[in-house]
Amino acid sequence: MARHGKKYNDAAKQVDPLKLYGLDEAIASVKELSSTKFDASIDAAINLNVNPRHADQMVRGSLLLPHGRGKQTTVVVFAKGEHAAAAEAAGADFVGADNIIQRITADNWTDFDVAVATPDMMGQVGRIGPILGPRGLMPNPKSGTVTFDVAKIVKELKAGRVEFRVDKAGIIHLSFARVSFDEQKIKENLEEVISTLARLKPASSKAPYFRKISISSTMGPGFKLDTNFAREML
Structure with missing residues (x-):
């Protein structure tokens, strides 16, 4: 069983475990009870009534948060030539081909948030799949991270694009704001x-x-x- 510190335990005492909180009250309370010295993220756990073992009930995708995540997304792009130049111009943090693959292979380097690749690079990127895959970093056509339009995807990722996928228990976990955001921005995100x-x-x-x-x-x-x-949005 996880053991929490005094600050967490003091904050937890102010939460009614049997109560279903309204959105405004919950957001205000999350901000008020955050005790970290850094600008903490605000995370959501959303339990959907789906069975991900059935292909027609797999829920995954991406979205652009209206106010971003409040955190810089570090983006790696596997590309060559004009596509590499386009990725650099769009603001990608690391761009390359063999050099990046070699760095990941040699150093087990995964100090980035998202990997993007052009389709012609996927044969080489596939070789480092055992490293990227378990960390959720493998480029995927379904999420739009395998594309020749690298400039568009890099700009979206830098603007706060968030990818999500339901887990085996039918739950989606994601970060959608920071404690420093005002309550309205947290709510809209x-x-x-x-x-x-x-x-x-x-x-x-x-x-x-x-x-x-x-x-x-x-x-x-x-x-x-x-x-x-949430049900009113269906």
Whole structure:
């Protein structure tokens, strides 16, 4: 069982574990009870009524948060020639081909958030799949990270594009804001997350689609939300 520090335990005492919090109250409380010295992220755990073992109930995709994540996304691009130049111009942090692959292979280097590759590079990138795959860093056509339009995807990632995928338990975990954001921006970011998931609702999923939603700050206690606001977006 995880053991928490005094600050966490003191904050947790102020949370009613049986209560379903309204969105505004939960956001205000998450901000108030955050005790980290750094600008903590605000995370959501969204339990969907889906069975990811069935292909027609897999929920995955990406979205652009209206106010970004409040954190710089470090982007690696595997590309050559004009596509490499376009990635650099768009603001990619690391751009290359054999040199980056060699660095990842030799040093097990994965100090980045997202990897993008042009289709012609995937044969080489596939060789480092055993390193990137377990960390969720492998470029994937379904998420738009395998593309010749590297400038567009790099700009989106830098602007706060977030990728998500339901796990085996039917839960989506993602960071969608920072504690330093004002409450309205936090709310609008979360509403964008929920409305995106509502649009992706599989036809075969059963009601209620949104089973549970909770939000928390880094190292802070979680607040269970009343899901009525989410159901209204369906």
